[in-house]
Amino acid sequence: MSDVDGGALIGRILKEQNVKYVFAVNGGHTFPILANLRDNGIKLIHMRHEQATAYAADAYARVTGTPGICCVTAGCGLTNAVTGLCGAGLTNSAVICLAGQHPTTEDFIGSFQEAYGTDVVDSFSKYAKRVLDWSTIEVDLRQAFRAATSAPQGVALYEIPTNILYHSDAPEKQRPGAKVYGADDLRSQGDPRKIERAVELLLGAERPLIAGGDGIFWSDAAAELRELAELTHTPVYCRRAGQGAMDEANPLAIRGAWKKPFTGQADVVLAVGFRFWSGEKFGQPPTWTDKATYIQVDTDPERVGWHVPAEVGIVGDPKLVLRQIIDTIREVKADFSGRAGSPWLQQMAEVRGNYEKMIADREAETHADTPIHPDRLTKDLVSVIDDDATLVVDSFTLSGYTSQWFTAHTMGQIVDAGPLAPVGHGVGMGIGAALGRPGKQVVVVSGDGGIGIGGMDMETAAKYDIPIVTLLWNNSSWGPDFAAMPILKGRTDPFDMVPDIRYDKVFEPMGVYTEHVAEPDEIIPALERALGSGRPAVVNVASDKRYGHPSLGGNLLGSTQL
Ligand SMILES: Cc1ncc(C[n+]2csc(CCOP(=O)(O)OP(=O)(O)O)c2C)c(N)n1
Numbered sequence: 009m010s011d012v013d014g015g016a017l018i019g020r021i022l023k024e025q026n027v028k029y030v031f032a033v034n035g036g037h038t039f040p041i042l043a044n045l046r047d048n049g050i051k052l053i054h055m056r057h058e059q060a061t062a063y064a065a066d067a068y069a070r071v072t073g074t075p076g077i078c079c080v081t082a083g084c085g086l087t088n089a090v091t092g093l094c095g096a097g098l099t100n101s102a103v104i105c106l107a108g109q110h111p112t113t114e115d116f117i118g119s120f121q122e123a124y125g126t127d128v129v130d131s132f133s134k135y136a137k138r139v140l141d142w143s144t145i146e147v148d149l150r151q152a153f154r155a156a157t158s159a160p161q162g163v164a165l166y167e168i169p170t171n172i173l174y175h176s177d178a179p180e181k182q183r184p185g186a187k188v189y190g191a192d193d194l195r196s197q198g199d200p201r202k203i204e205r206a207v208e209l210l211l212g213a214e215r216p217l218i219a220g221g222d223g224i225f226w227s228d229a230a231a232e233l234r235e236l237a238e239l240t241h242t243p244v245y246c247r248r249a250g251q252g253a254m255d256e257a258n259p260l261a262i263r264g265a266w267k268k269p270f271t272g273q274a275d276v277v278l279a280v281g282f283r284f285w286s287g288e289k290f291g292q293p294p295t296w297t298d299k300a301t302y303i304q305v306d307t308d309p310e311r312v313g314w315h316v317p318a319e320v321g322i323v324g325d326p327k328l329v330l331r332q333i334i335d336t337i338r339e340v341k342a343d344f345s346g347r348a349g350s351p352w353l354q355q356m357a358e359v360r361g362n363y364e365k366m367i368a369d370r371e372a373e374t375h376a377d378t379p380i381h382p383d384r385l386t387k388d389l390v391s392v393i394d395d396d397a398t399l400v401v402d403s404f405t406l407s408g409y410t411s412q413w414f415t416a417h418t419m420g421q422i423v424d425a426g427p428l429a430p431v432g433h434g435v436g437m438g439i440g441a442a443l444g445r446p447g448k449q450v451v452v453v454s455g456d457g458g459i460g461i462g463g464m465d466m467e468t469a470a471k472y473d474i475p476i477v478t479l480l481w482n483n484s485s486w487g488p489d490f491a492a493m494p495i496l497k498g499r500t501d502p503f504d505m506v507p508d509i510r511y512d513k514v515f516e517p518m519g520v521y522t523e524h525v526a527e528p529d530e531i532i533p534a535l536e537r538a539l540g541s542g543r544p545a546v547v548n549v550a551s552d553k554r555y556g557h558p559s560l561g562g563n564l565l566g567s568t569q570l
Pocket residue numbers: 402403404405406429430431432454455456457458459481483485486487488564
């Protein structure tokens with residue numbers, strides 16, 4: 009075979025791994041990579057900011073279950089990408105970042121665009137490799153795929169210096185190794201003794217609860233989760249990538265907005281691929297009961313007993329372990345029929361009904377208000393979108409309202425900021441989600457803070473004809489005003505923008521379909537026109553900064569406790 013450069017080898021591996029898109033901002037340090045995409049059937053999505061390339065890759069991974077790939081140049085390209093990469097890392101999203109780097113011969117003598125990505129991403133990556141020899145270009149990249157896609161999934165950085173990337177040599181010199189397996193290839197069952205114990209505990213429970221997390225998504229276990237819940241009449245609470253694994257409209261589904269009476273009072277909890285992170289108050293009371301017996305299922309033994317002291321730990325693939333539990337129930341003829349209509353399930357129906365009435369009554373009070381209230385906007389939004397639409401949630405204020413109003417029917421419908429909670433991820437993520445779910449609606453709910461940080465990528469959406477609709481809560485402010493943040497009032501200047509910027513007019517010249525909404529009755533027609541336009545769209549909503557997040561007010565600390 010004739011000599012090839014590093015870019016040709018990278019392109020070959022990306023093709024082998026069925027990569028369809030690479031989200032990138034170019035730079036000379038990565039030209040050989042970019043030059044080898046088209047020939048390998050891969051589309052380059054050239055974006056406006058490296059941060060957005062990582063956001064797009066993250067969302068693509070979260071809606072498809074296959075890794076998202078971004079490519080950034082040395083030094084500044086890499087450092088610009090860090091927020092998006094960290095977001096994906098903390099979300100456990102399968103993202104591979106290909107970064108250029110200065111030549112290895114120029115370390116610490118003043119090289120152009122010099123940075124050491126492996127150090128920068130150290131705290132949040134699963135794999136970070138500076139390619140040190142031409143012969144390991146392929147094996148190092150396959151290793152990145154293995155790390156990013158095996159559960160718990162995460163971020164892999166593959167950083168390649170120019171003296172290695174630009175070098176041409178015989179492809180036979182590539183080292184073998186690091187076979188990449190598909191999601192279905194390496195599953196393992198759980199310990200049968202623990203499976204039996206789990207069935208006993210579930211059978212003896214009065215107030216059982218199943219909690220499904222990212223592991224349900226990684227192992228594609230939604231069908232088994234539903235089957236077990238229905239077989240045993242057990243309520244299911246699903247969060248993070250698992251949200252929607254149990255259709256939240258199902259009477260057995262517990263929604264995050266009203267979970268506490270159940271997570272706080274269950275007597276047996278079966279947690280499957282579920283991480284008790286800060287958004288779950290680390291599994292502590294009063295959000296999670298400390299009186300229950302916890303059964304934890306995870307592919308990774310280190311995640312068992314990490315936050316809650318699980319009495320029964322089952323190490324195994326969620327899809328197979330759930331199947332084992334179902335099979336054992338059938339084999340031993342464990343009878344769960346008496347559970348139908350139990351007081352625990354009646355309580356669920358009651359709490360759900362009360363909650364739905366509470367938000368409906370609350371919305372009725374401000375229904376006709378001008379400026380528009382977030383309850384009215386969010387209620388109208390969820391009423392016009394398709395049942396399988398994906399929602400990317402950015403605005404701080406509206407993120408709270410969307411989690412109250414939106415019902416997820418399948419996994420991948422909610423793409424949020426994740427534990428890093430960066431403002432400005434919305435448009436980048438919307439692009440990744442839309443490319444991952446072609447033909448499905450993608451709505452980005454953004455604030456004007458977020459649109460300033462990441463909104464220029466609406467031009468990317470226009471350039472590639474990616475029909476995301478950005479609904480902009482334009483309150484001329486970074487979060488609500490100081491009425492919601494008394495600690496700051498009178499002590500510093502307001503976190504204001506120039507008031508009433510017409511973002512519809514800002515984006516219109518880029519080829520974006522735009523609407524401006526000032527009156528509540530215009531919300532639905534404007535959204536219908538935007539969704540029907542088949543084009544990327546911005547719906548600018550004149551909003552009111554007096555309203556904060558419905559549960560956090562102006563507390564921008566989110567789920568962190570002091
Ligand atoms: C990158 C980043 N910087 C700062 C913050 C802190 N923060 C949380 S919410 C917020 C205000 C967001 O403003 P906007 O996007 O307009 O949201 P809205 O006004 O709709 O609540 C800020 C600055 C953050 N989460 N992320």
